[in-house]
Amino acid sequence: MDQKHLDHKSTVNLGSYYTPSWLVDIVYTLIEKNIPNASDYTILDTSCGYGGFLRGEKTIGADIDQKAVETAQTNSPESKYFNHNSLYEISRPHYGLTNDAKIIIVGNPPYNDTTSIIRNSIKRNEFMRDFDVMSRDLGISFLLSYDKLTADYVCVLHPLSYLIKKANFEALWQFKNNYKLIDSFVVSSGVFSATSKTTSFPIIVALYERNLFGMEYNYIENYKFITSEGKTFSLRQYDTIGKYISKYPNKNKVNSDDTVAYFYTMRDVNALKRTATFLDNETYNSIRITADKMPYYCYVDIFKEYIPHIPYYFGNSDVMINNDAFTEMKDLFVTKSIKKHPKLSGCIESKKNYSDFEQPVKMYFRNLLGEHYVDSHD
Numbered sequence: 607m608d609q610k611h612l613d614h615k616s617t618v619n620l621g622s623y624y625t626p627s628w629l630v631d632i633v634y635t636l637i638e639k640n641i642p643n644a645s646d647y648t649i650l651d652t653s654c655g656y657g658g659f660l661r662g663e664k665t666i667g668a669d670i671d672q673k674a675v676e677t678a679q680t681n682s683p684e685s686k687y688f689n690h691n692s693l694y695e696i697s698r699p700h701y702g703l704t705n706d707a708k709i710i711i712v713g714n715p716p717y718n719d720t721t722s723i724i725r726n727s728i729k730r731n732e733f734m735r736d737f738d739v740m741s742r743d744l745g746i747s748f749l750l751s752y753d754k755l756t757a758d759y760v761c762v763l764h765p766l767s768y769l770i771k772k773a774n775f776e777a778l779w780q781f782k783n784n785y786k787l788i789d790s791f792v793v794s795s796g797v798f799s800a801t802s803k804t805t806s807f808p809i810i811v812a813l814y815e816r817n818l819f820g821m822e823y824n825y826i827e828n829y830k831f832i833t834s835e836g837k838t839f840s841l842r843q844y845d846t847i848g849k850y851i852s853k854y855p856n857k858n859k860v861n862s863d864d865t866v867a868y869f870y871t872m873r874d875v876n877a878l879k880r881t882a883t884f885l886d887n888e889t890y891n892s893i894r895i896t897a898d899k900m901p902y903y904c905y906v907d908i909f910k911e912y913i914p915h916i917p918y919y920f921g922n923s924d925v926m927i928n929n930d931a932f933t934e935m936k937d938l939f940v941t942k943s944i945k946k947h948p949k950l951s952g953c954i955e956s957k958k959n960y961s962d963f964e965q966p967v968k969m970y971f972r973n974l975l976g977e978h979y980v981d982s983h984d
């Protein structure tokens with residue numbers, strides 16, 4: 607059931623985008639496949655909305671949104687409910703659970719960046735959080751709350767960026783120290799009808815098991831992700847641009863005398879889709895480019911053109927590169943980029959006069975992406 611009782615502001619602030627039932631089915635498929643005697647566990651959704659994840663009797667739902675809880679009570683009357691802030695005074699007794707109860711946490715917590723919350727409609731107490739689950743992102747706070755509840759298993763949806771971006775992964779702190787990803791499924795944020803206007807990003811349906819050793823970032827780098835389109839990928843399969851050039855402002859590393867051009871900060875593929883590449887002037891978030899690194903920035907400039915051929919699941923990844931293939935043909939990228947930004951011809955030479963650089967560049971991206979190359983898009 608789609609959420610229908612909140613206005614736009616509250617929907618954004620609470621992250622109330624409800625989950626289609628086929629995705630809830632996937633959560634239960636992962637649980638049944640991986641957890642022996644799953645029926646012995648109590649299922650808990652601490653951000654339950656209308657209760658779409660609550661199936662059967664041993665289930666508990668909680669939500670800060672009173673109307674949502676009332677609807678859930680009518681939809682699934684056999685569950686137990688709590689109308690509270692699940693990030694404040696987090697403890698098992700708040701759910702009527704003892705320390706030895708076996709629990710599986712399911713759901714789809716809100717994942718807003720708390721700095722982008724639409725200010726004036728916030729009631730202060732709605733956003734109180736225990737200090738040990740504080741994070742810039744509400745979704746990361748929820749993952750930390752699952753650790754605080756010492757759930758035996760966690761099977762929830764969250765942005766894939768929590769795992770693949772190193773800084774986010776580190777922010778998972780006690781969660782990553784105590785849980786290990788054991789099975790998963792990647793889908794596009796576009797499946798949530800209300801959010802599809804923005805650029806799609808990857809969401810993971812992730813099953814975590816509480817584990818003495820947790821997981822290291824290196825485990826995620828090698829992990830094979832499977833997407834709903836039947837594609838498989840791992841972070842290790844690509845070399846990325848950050849290995850060759852600065853992605854962030856580098857004023858304290860590069861002298862202005864050595865600077866030949868400026869480039870906009872590069873975050874990930876989705877950010878590059880929206881931002882500029884070469885800049886005429888230096889700004890607080892521009893990168894200084896030295897002559898020797900120029901071809902790599904031309905590469906990123908051309909990469910941006912090919913983003914429509916990159917699938918949503920690489921949206922939060924770094925710009926990918928095949929350095930050997932690129933090195934052999936870098937003059938083509940430079941020439942193509944100068945054609946777009948004639949001002950660059952003053953700071954880098956394009957060596958040859960190519961009659962056709964479109965085809966080889968296209969071939970380069972087809973080879974780079976292989977089975978992931980997206981041929982058509984709307």
Ligand SMILES: C[S@@+](CC[C@H](N)C(=O)[O-])C[C@H]1O[C@@H](n2cnc3c(N)ncnc32)[C@H](O)[C@@H]1O
Binds near residue numbers: 671
């Ligand atoms: C993405 S919706 C998920 C709803 C439901 N589980 C589903 O997927 O259909 C996120 C839910 O989290 C609730 N929520 C947001 N902040 C909360 C908090 N601090 N404590 C409890 N629930 C919260 C919202 O009211 C909303 O119902």
